[in-house]
Amino acid sequence: MSRRFTPPRLLRRAFVLSLPSFAVLAALVILREMHVLTALALWAWVVLALSWLIRPGMADAARVALWARNLAAGGENIPPPVSPDTPIEEIASSVAQLRRAWQERQTELALLAKWNESLFENLPDPLVLLDPERRVVKFNQSALTAFGRDITGRDLSVVLRNPNVLEAADAVLAGAQARDGAFELPVPVPRSFQFRIERLGPSPASDAVAVLALNDLTTLKRMEQMRADFVANASHELRTPLATLLGFIETLRGPARDDEQARDKFLGIMFDQGSRMARLVNDLLSLSRIELNEHTPPAESVDLGRIIQAGADALMPLTAPRQMRLVVTIDEAARHVIGQADELAQLAQNLMDNAVKYGRDGTAVEVTLRVATTLPAAAGPALRDAPAVVLAVRDHGDGIGKEHLPRLTERFYRVDTARSRTLGGTGLGLAIVKHIVNRHRGKLTVESTLGQGSVFSVYLCGAKAQTEAVSSALSLSGGRL
Ligand SMILES: Nc1ncnc2c1ncn2[C@@H]1O[C@H](COP(=O)(O)OP(=O)(O)OP(=O)(O)O)[C@@H](O)[C@H]1O
Ligand SMILES: [Mg+2]
Incomplete structure (x- = not known):
């Protein structure tokens, strides 16, 4: 309640303060020591003197009260207009100090809330907050990726139909402290999850009473x-x-x-x-x-052009009887890469060996090494920072069905097991290629069209000191062998 400083209030206060002097004057009148009019005049004088004395203090108190009310309403922390070196001024400066401390605490709390929010958002596991009605109040980025859509306000049964999860959620919402379990999601791709649902303490800022944490075990x-x-x-x-x-x-x-x-x-x-x-x-x-050695990328500069050429030469005994051509094109600007020579030789050998093995008789296998003008979407930072080069091996064989592409680099995975075995393959060639590419912080991509053939491309970090781009087309045989 606001109590303003007004003249009647000042007089009332002075009147109250003058009561002891009034009692003394009254006693003197009763004892006939003073005339009643003199006593009244004296009392009036006391009241007026007191008013004059307490007036500045009361005005300051009223101003400080107004200023404090303004601060409480979120106003600016400017010093109050009070007389200096008075008790009221001390009270005002203590209030201002309190306000400053409170503001600092408020900033700290806001930062803490922001930090908690970003922790919640960036946790790698999907998290979903539920209200007492089992509706989703909030979910993090990882949950958005897992569910693929905004699920705010939806009942958990719409988001996750699994009875284990729903039963656990109901038990926790009914008072149980925590429940956990596991479930599988068959669509769109089969995935396995472990889940834990736990009660949360009361929060003034949210309706959330429970948190559902999912742990994606699919990769494991x-x-x-x-x-x-x-x-x-x-x-x-x-x-x-x-x-x-x-x-x-x-x-x-x-x-x-x-x-x-x-x-x-x-x-x-x-x-x-x-x-x-x-x-x-x-x-x-x-x-x-x-x-x-996959965790330690190689650092030396290697002449990949020469390695490819040597690998191609070594394949001549295989291409010649089948009237195949191995056409090698090396861009001089892409010749040197950062890598390990033996591993890169193994990589080039495996890719060219496959292209020859699975290419059709009488066709060409085109091997090119050039500067990469674009990078695959999933290229890592090493490739992005370096002048990337790409080694592409194109064959004209039967091609590979789309369903096989994701599994091609698994150990022993073969599209046509019998054919691979007949050709003497172990089914480990592309797994070796993948690990070499990983160690080199590169990227392997495969494009294939059934009936037309495949292109295996390996993106690698080029050596910084590259010579001027000079493309030289070298045909091993210059025609059919
Ligand atoms: N260029 C290609 N064209 C068609 N299919 C291919 C090609 N390269 C690989 N494949 C398929 O991928 C499978 C895996 O290849 P990978 O090089 O790992 O094994 P492999 O060639 O059978 O044996 P290895 O290379 O160990 O001698 C092959 O069995 C084959 O079915
Ligand atoms: Mg192979």
Whole structure:
């Protein structure tokens, strides 16, 4: 309630303060020591004197009260207009100090709220806040990605139809402290989640009473599965040639002991199977070696142009009998890259080997190394910061179906298992390529059209000191071999 400083209030206060002197004067009148008119005149004088004395103090008090009310309403913290060196001025400066401390605290709280908000928003796991009616009050960025749409105000059953989650949510909203469990989402792609729903303390700023936290286990489960598949596949790949070898050894020790013709034939097959096992073990070893070093990217400058040329030369014995051409085009400006020579040789060899293996007889395999003018969307910072180059290997074979593309770099994954085995493949070539590309902080992309062929492109960081761009088209054979 506002109590203003007015003349009647001043007089009333002076009147109250003058009561003791009034009592003394009254006593003097009663004892006939003073005339009543003199006493009244004296009392009036006391009242007026008191009014004059307390007037500045009361005015200051009224001004400070007005100023404090203005501060409480969020007004500016300017010093109040009061007389200096008075108790009222001290009170005012304490209030101003209090206000400053309160403002600092308010700024701190606002920053803390902002920090909490950004923590909530940026947590990698999807989080959903629920009101007592099981409706979504708020959700974070990760939940938006998981659900793909704004779910504010929706009942949880519309967002997640899983009965485990809904039962847990109902139990917590009915008073339980926390519940957890797991569920699978079959669409749009199968995903596995772990969830935990917990009660929240009361909040003055939100209706949220519970938080649902999801943990996406899909990648973890897929990796577990891949690991199990890898062991099964590796054993299977080794067991097949091993069984063949043992079978032939049995035969050579038994029925074919004296059959010279059969022995020569069997020894040839045994050699092939032994070589296959050796290749497989070599590939597995080189894959684990590359994986081991994947966290340390190579730093030296390598002449990739020369490596590609040498790899192409080595493939001549394969291309010649099939009337295939290997056309290598090296852009001089892209010749040098940051990398590890042996690994890059393995990468180029695997890609060119595939292109020749899966290309059609009589067609060309085009290998180009040039400066990359555009980068794939998922290119990492290393590629973005460097002058990127791209090695593209194009074949004219049967191409690869779209459904196979995402799995192509998995260990032992083959589009056509029988064909790959007949061609002596281990199914590890592209897995090795992927890990080499990862170690080089590069990017592998595959484009393929069924019936027309495929292009495997590897983006790598070019060496800074690049020579002037000079494109030179080199045809290994210059025509059909
Ligand atoms: N250029 C291509 N055209 C068509 N299919 C391809 C091509 N490159 C790879 N593939 C398919 O991808 C699969 C995996 O290739 P990858 O190089 O990993 O194994 P591989 O060639 O069978 O054996 P390896 O390279 O270990 O000798 C191949 O089996 C093949 O089915
Ligand atoms: Mg291969």
